[in-house]
Amino acid sequence: MSPILFYGVPEGCSFGSIVALEWSGLSYRLCRVEMPEMVSSDDYLRINPVGETPSLLLEDGRVISESMTILQHIGARAISTGRGSAQGSEGFDRLNQMLAFLNTSFFKAFGPLWYAFEHPLEPQQKQALAAYGIAAVEKAHHMLERLLDGREWLVGNGPSLADAYFVGIARWNDFHKVVDRQEFPSLHRLYERMQQQPAVRFAHAIEHRQEANSNGGFLGEIDLAEALGLLKQAA
Structure with a gap:
């Protein structure tokens, strides 16, 4: 099997x-x-x-x-x-660190927006959740832009598992229409580069x-x- x-x-x-x-x-x-x-x-x-x-x-x-x-x-x-990289190596630690960031800060930022989309809420509740989510997504994009620091890929010199995970989450911005990705040049280039994979x-x-x-x-x-x-x- x-x-x-x-x-x-x-x-x-x-x-x-x-x-x-x-x-x-x-x-x-x-x-x-x-x-x-x-x-x-x-x-x-x-x-x-x-x-x-x-x-x-x-x-x-x-x-x-x-x-x-x-x-x-x-x-x-x-x-x-x-x-991937062998456990205990520098490459493994860098990959694990980036995956952890994506899994917490980047993924989590979209949580309020998904909750507001998927659940029946009073208008004021929905508005408050949306505002909180938008602020969190903007912050997460700024953080990831700093982590990229002009590099082409999240980890190493080529596409890694972190880039694979990133592209599946980053597209949520297109669904919720939160930020203009072009305001984050390194992140935007990475996203567009991954679309060609x-x-x-x-x-x-x-x-x-x-x-x-x-x-x-x-x-x-x-x-x-x-x-x-x-x-x-x-x-």
């Missing part, structure tokens, strides 16, 4: 894990999880009791979750590709159910019922 990534749509942060798998050269399959309906269903809760994506079902039947864990797992299995174009096509051309080890999609059957067999 090849690993199966459970990815959330629309706009799931699992986008970065799809990109990472494409880069890795590992054989893998994908399972689409519609949010919020499927992700909170009893069937998916058997995969991930927290009811979040992404999750990764491994060959031995283990399931791991949380983007940082999945990205580091992929990186550890694909060190030869240059996307074949793995990013592949992930976009997968999410939108368009023709998707894999340059990696993609073996096709699988539905949740079939994935649960494989999980049961592996148990």
Whole structure:
């Protein structure tokens, strides 16, 4: 059995894990999880009791979750590709630090906006949440611009797992229309550069159910019922 990534749509942060798998050269399959309906269903809760994506079902039947864990797992299995680094190395520490920032400050900044979008609220509550979210997103963009400091990539001299995770979150700004990304030149250039990556174009096509051309080890999609059957067999 090849690993199966459970990815959330629309706009799931699992986008970065799809990109990472494409880069890795590992054989893998994908399972689409519609949010919020499927992700909170009893069937998916058997995969991930927290009811979040992404999750990764491994060959031995283990399931791991949380983007940082999945990205580091992929990186550890694909060190030869240059996307990950050995634990304990300077490269690993730099990657882990950047992933931690993206997973907390950058990801978290959009939380109030998503909550206001997804939940019925009184107008004043929605307005207050939106204002808080906008301020947080602006601050996070300023912080990431400083961390980039004019460099082309977040970590090292080429695209890394951090850039894969970044591009899946940064697109939320287009959805919520918070900041003009061009006001953050290094961040803007990174985002546009990532759009040219074949793995990013592949992930976009997968999410939108368009023709998707894999340059990696993609073996096709699988539905949740079939994935649960494989999980049961592996148990």
